[in-house]
Amino acid sequence: MDATAQPAMIRLSGVGKTYADGTVAVHELDLAVAPGELVCLVGPSGCGKSTTLKMINRLIEPTTGTVEVDGEDVTHGDPVALRRSIGYVIQQVGLFPHQTIETNVMTVPLLYGESRSTARSRAHELMELVGLDAATYAGRYPHQLSGGQRQRVGVARALAADPPVLLMDEPFGAVDPVVRVRLQEEFKTLQRDLGKTVVLVTHDIDEAVRLGDRVAVFAAGGRLAQVATPAELLARPADDYVADFVGSTSGLRRLTVTAIDPDHLEPMDGVNASELAGVVDVGATLEEALAAMLRDDRPMVGVKDGARFVGVLTPTGIHSALRASLVD
Template identity: 75%
Template sequence: MDATGSAPANVMIRLSGVGKRYDDGTVAVQDLDLEVLEGEMVVLVGPSGCGKSTTLKMINRLIEPSTGTIEIDGRDVTTADPVELRRGIGYVIQQIGLFPHQKIITNVMTVPLLYGESKATARARATELLELVGLDPALHAERYPHQLSGGQRQRVGVARALAADPPVLLMDEPFGAVDPVVRVRLQEEFLRLQRDLGKTVVMVTHDIDEAVRMGHRVAVFAEGGRLAQYGTPAELLAHPADEFVADFVGSEKSLRRLSVVPLRREHLEPMDGVSAGQLGAAIDLDTSLEGALVHLLGSDKSMVGVREGVQFVGVLTPAGVHRALRASLAEQA
């Protein structure tokens, strides 16, 4: 049991002393120790050429490590059959990799069919997954990849990766090929999926804003394949481990903190004397400060109502956002 009296989460992925050196002497990853807990989303972030994609590909043995061990759910993956290993790990890439000559429904059915599922069972699973990622099977199942938008194709890629119900999902720049508006929508959709399904996810990005928004924990890689810092987004923003991390996080870290700090009751003003006409659209208590500020700025009201479940617990004003941010900074000091 942990300090809260609940059982600690299992380690789903463990990298111990993992390194990758190529024949020409190039070191892509050096002496990497990293643990990912069951149901956790970990984001690997850093500049180009720092080893984050190499690390991801070593987990499913698309690239073989030169040193160290990699375990998934306690099993050393270097002893596993690589084909069987990859069938049990969902993999989503920026280029999506759909089969262009196959219909969308057939693309999603691929892995269940490889596992010996009947066509009827595989089709039912694929239909369910298309709905899960926000695509109407009646509209999209019989189309071909070129008939879908980039964002829609990316959703199909996620559905296909989930088709075998893998415990682990690896994602390499999954939202990098779509425009910024679609990218944010896909991020929100995937965060919802991850909360609902509880998959263990390792994702690669070069975008620190995406890393802070998506990750329970973030691993910042430096050039030469060095792990510069590993921690929660709030820890990285408040206490960069070195000058490289501080520079990579950037001068906007106080604004980024808004996306990782949740509202609390002590940030709110009482409902007493507040009429419905004074309030903008209501938000939930677990909304981030960023989301709360967006609601405030998008409203012509001076405050928004905050609810927990169906019950209103207070109102948030701009002064409350400021208090919440100051409190967060003090806690991390």
């Protein structure tokens, strides 16, 4: 998809940042993010991805170019009003330690003039939405929560003013790996349900592939090396730099972003149920199907579309699907 030709909730046009000592943090770049899209900015440390994110809400002022949010050039507007209208989540969350969880989440609605009762009701609703029981956690303080719980509060606070845009800078980097994966999956579902436009910075290609509708790979000097869907990025890196960044395990990562294709299924005829490693939905990924085979030590998995069996997937079918994705 050529994002520049699509309606955009966020559009960066020639946006760059050069500091007074001549250091180029971000080379002039063009990037458009469609309404409801989640775009991950990924790359090594110092490549300009966090600087790019902060230029969207003008925590860092761009040296060149324009930033549009929902069709409006915000480059020269009121930066404080802009920041209040955009959700912002960072790695260390940034909760106010002396305030309860309820009050932390109420902060932005109160700044907008909401009544305390309306803001409190909204805070409780959002706490439930991110998986925190309001009756249990509303009166607690940040130090009484785990890292994963604090991160959930950070997301709830960012959503409190119902912003159309959410910016996230390494939001899950401070939690342990098991909790991190769970938070990623829960956030992806939440983002899809709410339809928010999200730009998320990460140094982790696995996180970018897992979460992003598209992935923007940054290279040194703040240059945009490639913007593509996860499947396109893994199958067809634009150059050697992107190929090296994606890594030698890109084939395994492609399993996570390649959906089961009915064209690569075999018929159910003559298949004994004891040969099946359970059943997966036709909308599942190849990774989910392969995981079922490995878990149950079976040579194939059944595939259903609703209540209807549509065939079985074997390792040969997985291989065929991966090969087909290289030439699509």
